[in-house]
C-alpha cells in the first residue's frame with residue numbers, strides 16, 4: 001500500500017464506509033425504481049394523501065382534466081347496464097329526487113309565504129293562527145288545504161320489459177276493466193312515447209298521462225314500474241308513497257321481478273299487494289287530515305276572542321278586500337269586458353279602476369257593473385278610452401278569417417287585398433244576401449276605412465245545353481256559335497280563373513228511341529264532339545270529362561226540344 | 577294464471593293483424609287498415625286439459641322501407657311469430673332482418689315463421705320449396721307453417737305451438 005493510500009484510508013475510512021452504504025442504498029433504490037410492482041407498493045399508501053393534498057391546493061386545475069373522463073365513464077356504464085344501474089341507484093336516487101323536489105317545494109313555499117304576508121285579511125289571520133297552533137308554516141297549510149282533491153283509484157305494478165301485469169289494486173267500486181290489457185297498453189304507450197322522445201334526448205321517460213280529470217302517473221324503476229290512476233290532482237304525498245313502495249320492491253324483489261316470466265305464483269304476491277294497498281290508504285289519510293284540521297277549529301275559536309280585540313280595523317280591511325275580489329270576479333265573468341286588461345283596486349275608501357277600453361259603450365257597461373257592487377266606496381275612474389290601432393297584418397288576418405269562412409261555402413270564391421285603409425274584394429259570391437252580410441262583417445274591423453267590392457253576386461254555374469237533330473252527332477255551325485258565345489262570356493272565363501279545381505262534365509243524351517246500343521253511341525259521340533271542340537278552343541283536357549248516358553232520365557226524354565237529343569255541359573266543383 | 581307476451585312482426589301488409597283477428601275473433605276482412613304503433617289483444621288458450629295460459633298478443637306495426645320496427649315493443653316478449661307474405665318475395669327475404677332483431681333483443685324466446693296468404697297460391701309446390709329454402713338458411717328455426725288468415729289454415733296451430741314452445745312442452 002503506498003503512502004497515499006494509507007493516508008486516504010486513515011483519513012477517509014469513515015467517508016469510505018459511508019460511500020459504500022450510499023452505493024448500496026443507491027443500487028437498491030435504482031433497482032426498486034425499475035420494478036413497477038415495488039413502486040406501486042410504495043406509492044399506493046401515499047396516493048390518497050397526494051391526491052387530497054394536490055386537490056386541496058389546485059382543485060381548479062384538476063376538474064377540467066378529470067370531468068370528461070368521469071362523465072364518459074358514467075355514460076358508458078349507464079348505456080350498457082342501464083336497468084341494473086337504475087335499480088342500484090333507485091333507493092338513493094328516489095331519496096335524492098324527493099329531496100330535490102322538497103327543496104324546490106321550499107322555494108314555492110317561500111313564495112307563497114311572501115304572498116300570504118302581504119295580504120292581510122281575516123282569512124289570512126285565521127290561517128296564521130292555525131299554522132302557529134299546528135307548528136307548520138302557513139304556506140304549508142295553504143297547500144294542505146288545496147291538495148285535498150285527489151283520489152287514487154287504481155295501482156298497477158307492471159313488469160317493465162314485457163308489460164305484463166304483476167299485480168293491480170283498486171278502490172272498491174273502481175276496479176279496472178281488463179287490467180292485463182291496461183298494463184300492456186300503458187307499456188306500449190310508454191315505449192311509443194319514449195321512442196319518439198328519445199329521438200331528441202337520451203334519458204327522458206314518459207311519466208304522466210292525462211285525460212280529463214284523471215292522471216296516470218308512471219313511476220319507473222329498472223325492472224318494473226308503478227302506474228297510478230288518480231282522479232284530481234296528484235301531489236307529492238302520492239309520489240312519495242309510490243316512490244317508497246317501488247324502492248321497497250326493488251330492494252326486496254329486484255331479481256324475482258327481473259326474472260318474472262308471467263307466472264305470478266312465483267312471487268310473494270301477498271306482500272306486494274299489501275304494499276300496493278298502502279298507497280291506496282292515502283285516500284283515507286286525506287279524510288283523517290280533514291278531521292285534524294277540524295279539531296283545531298275549537299282552539300281557533302279561543303283565539304278568535306283575541307281577534308275581536310284586534311277587531312274593527314282588520315275587519316274593515318277584510319271587507320274592502322272582499323269587495324275588490326267581488327268586483328274583479330264580476331269583470332272576469334263578463335264576456336265583453338274580460339278580454340281587456342282591467343284592474344280594480346281598493347285603497348282605503350276609494351275604488352280605483354285602471355285599464356284601457358276601446359269604446360264608450362264598454363266603459364258605460366263597466367261603470368254599471370261596478371256601481372252595483374262598490375257599496376259606499378268612492379270611485380276613482382282612471383279608465384282610458386282609446387281605439388286600438390290594428391297593424392296591416394292584423395287587419396289582413398281578421399279579414400282573412402272572415403273571408404275564409406265564406407270561401408268554404410260552395411259557390412263562393414272571394415279574393416281580397418288590403419292597401420292604405422282600403423279593402424278590395426273581387427270574385428264570386430253566391431247571392432246578394434250573403435254579399436251584404438260579408439260587407440257588414442268586414443266593416444266591423446277597426447281601421448278599415450273603405451271597402452270596395454266588385455264581387456259578382458248574380459253568377460250561377462248554369463248548365464249549358466246544346467241540341468242535336470235526329471241521328472246527328474256532328475256540331476252544326478249554329479252549335480259552334482252557341483259554344484263560342486258561351487266561351488266568350490266573361491263569367492265563364494272568370495270561372496276557370498277563380499276555381500282552380502273546377503271541371504266540366506259533358507253528358508250526351510239520346511232520345512232513347514229504338515236500339516239501345518245505337519242510342520248509347522249517339523249520346524257518346526255527341527258528348528265527344530263537344531269535348532273535341534272545347535279542347536280546340538283551349539280548355540284543358542284535364543278539366544273536362546265526356547260521357548254518354550245510356551238511358552236518358554225521364555225529365556230529359558220528355559223535353560219538347562229535340563226529345564232529349566242534347567248535350568249538357570255542367571260545372572263540377574271538385575272540392576277535395 | 578300464467579301470462580305470456582307474444583309478438584307478431586314482419587313486413588307491412590303481410591297479414592299480422594288479420595292473423596290475430598282470425599285467432600281472437602274468428603273473423604277476416606279484405607280491407608287493409610295499416611296498424612300504427614301497436615295493438616294489443618288478449619286470448620286465453622287451453623294448452624292441456626288443465627293448463628290455461630293467458631296470451632297478450634302484440635300486433636306490431638309492420639316494417640316498411642322507411643320505418644324499422646321499434647325495438648321497445650319487442651322487449652320482454654316470450655314468443656315471436658314472424659309473418660311473411662307468400663305472394664311477396666321481399667317479405668320472405670326480410671325474415672332474416674326480423675330474426676336478427678328479435679334474437680338481438682330477446683334471448684331464448686322461441687320463434688315461429690308464418691308464411692301467410694297461402695290461399696292465394698294454387699300450387700302447393702311453391703310453398704314447399706319456400707319452406708325448404710328457409711329451413712336450409714336458418715337451421716335453428718324448426719317451426720315454419722303456411723298460414724291463411726282468410727281460410728283460417730294453421731292459425732290456431734301457430735299460437736298453440738308457440739305457447740307450447742315457450743312452456744317447453
Ligand SMILES: Nc1nc2c(ncn2[C@@H]2O[C@H](COP(=O)(O)OP(=O)(O)OP(=O)(O)O)[C@@H](O)[C@H]2O)c(=O)[nH]1
Nearest residue numbers: 588589590591592593594606608610611638693725
Ligand atoms: N287472401 C288473403 N289475404 C290476406 C291474408 N291475410 C291478410 N290478408 C290481406 O292483406 C292485407 C293486409 O293485412 P293486414 O292484416 O292488415 O296486414 P298487417 O301485416 O297487419 O299490415 P301492417 O299493420 O300495415 O303491418 C289485408 O287486405 C288483408 O285482407 C290471407 O291469409 N289471405
Ligand SMILES: [Mg+2]
Nearest residue numbers: 592593610611
Ligand atoms: Mg296490422
